[in-house]
Amino acid sequence: MAEGAHGVIVKIHAYDEGRAERLLSLGVTPGASVTVLQTFPGIVFLCDQTELAVERGVANAILVQPQETRP
């Protein structure tokens, strides 16, 4: 996803138990809305009201249904 893109999480690919659980506990769950804030040097996105910084591998595992920019 590009910077500024907005969408709703559809699915999180769990490459191991730990990742899914950690993302879940931070509120990154299917149905939550996300906005990509930046992609370099690290990926930062807003999930609901939480600002999260993650590495690329993690970001790639979060499947998002893109939406039009925020109303």
Add this chain to the structure above:
Amino acid sequence: MSCHVANEHTAARPTVLGLRAHPLRVALVGQPNVGKSVVFGRLTGRYATVSNYPGTTVAITSGRALIGAEVCSVIDTPGVNALDGAISEDERITRDVLAGAGSDVVVQVADARNLRRALMLTSQIARFGKPTVLALNMVDEAWARGIVVDAAALEAELGVPVIELVATEGRGLPELRAALVRAALPTVPAHTDPHQCAAWAHEVTGRVRRVSALSLARIPEALARATRRPLTGIPILVVVLYALYLFVGVFGAQTLVGLLQDGVFGRGINPAAVWLVDQAHPVPWVRDFFVGEYGLITMGVTYAIAIVLPVVATFFLMFGFLEDSGYIPRLAIFCDRIFRTMGLNGKAVLPMVLGLGCDTMATMTTRILGTPKERLIAILLLALGIPCSAQLATILGILGGVSFAALATLFSVVLGQMFLVGWLAARVLKGERSEFILELPPIRWPRLGNLLTKTRLRVWWYLGEAVPLFLVGTVMLFMLDRVGALAVISTAGRPIVTGLLGLPPATAQILVMGFLRRDYGAAGLFQLAHTGQLTGVQAVVALTVMTLFVPCIANFLMIVRERGLKTGLVILGIITPVAIFTGAGLNYVFRTFGVQF
């Protein structure tokens, strides 16, 4: 003392407080960085360190609070994102408080902006079967960002008291105290599947929370954006480091130290002490004990108060400002890639930066890291390369007077050595690194009150911790000197100190004392440099060796406490040769190429 709360509400709710043989124990539980320690301070009047980043509290603090007519015990716990599954060491501490007999009532402190996540945690807390109160903290910040939570509706949904707080201003605290007797088991879904809990939290949040697009927090939001983008973030980092250098390195280490060392001590206290001691006409060794070359006052007190204290105080003040602003975690975005090659991830920037304050405390903070391998590497690197505030003080004090190139050489050698050791450790040690997932706190203007309290407490802590050791160190030096052992040490150390490192023989004793406290040794070097006994090259070599050494006895003991004696000795066994050989290599290179500073 009355040890139970009698109230008609409690009678109506069988799950709540019964008769107890001990004071009511209230555990403050919640996500990281929601303000549990502020609530703790408000309830008990005790100060627990408050900062604006997750992981400030990594151990339990408890205090007493008068609630109603009863004295209760209040427990501040490390922040938790989850209580089951793959959890970190600090989260396990909190889970043990909830699971055991250590708590009777739970106050879940939540960030009002992040209700959805708070509710997910509520559903996990409920499984421990303790009566609960939900405290929505920072409602002012939520309002400023257009988020309004209907507390009454939420109370109806959960069946527990929901209290709105602005803990930093004390708003809502009387209501929270009053609500404790109404604590109840929250109505949460019975299933334990995390996805269903998340769906439930999502639904409830949707019903009780209104979000409008209107935000009044434009300036902090713009700053938050600027600090994490490379184009603005890197210049900001440079400005922050330069400000740190000006405030601590120039104002603290030069202006204030100059005033204290040459003025207050050099012209005031020390001559007065000499005069006072001479009045008693003591035997020579008694005189030397107090005011001689290794005198308790002329060396011990002067080192601690005149050389190290000003720098520590200015550093803690500046550092507290950075902590409270929420800036430090944002550095993790820039560091992630570099740290990954050392078997860590960006999150490790937190203990590393904290180490600049005190390596011993930072060693404890490694608990926030995900895997044992990461914790071990972080502890090793802290002990190896991160100079603590007191040491940073003397480095800036000595090399600031030599040249900028000298300072840059020292830091690049130390960073290079850390990188090399980290890179090797990442390959040698078994285990995984965890993925980089870090919550970024909002950028805030630090509160002056908290900043001053925190700095004052840290300075007191420094005085309590370091000054006695400085005095003990001085007495030891004095006695070693008396029995002639200093000369022996200097002779024994000569092959390494003068041969390998090219330093004056007097440095041997300083290096020995440096193990007692690295900053004490560094203060000794400061004295040597101040009296012109060290050349620029020698200063760089000596300080590099000292920086790479294990910081102090306290740090070593903390490593042993966190990771065991064996690991502690292994770390010591790695660091000592690395420190000496790096110094030797540096000396060789400088001499071969005729480098001057």
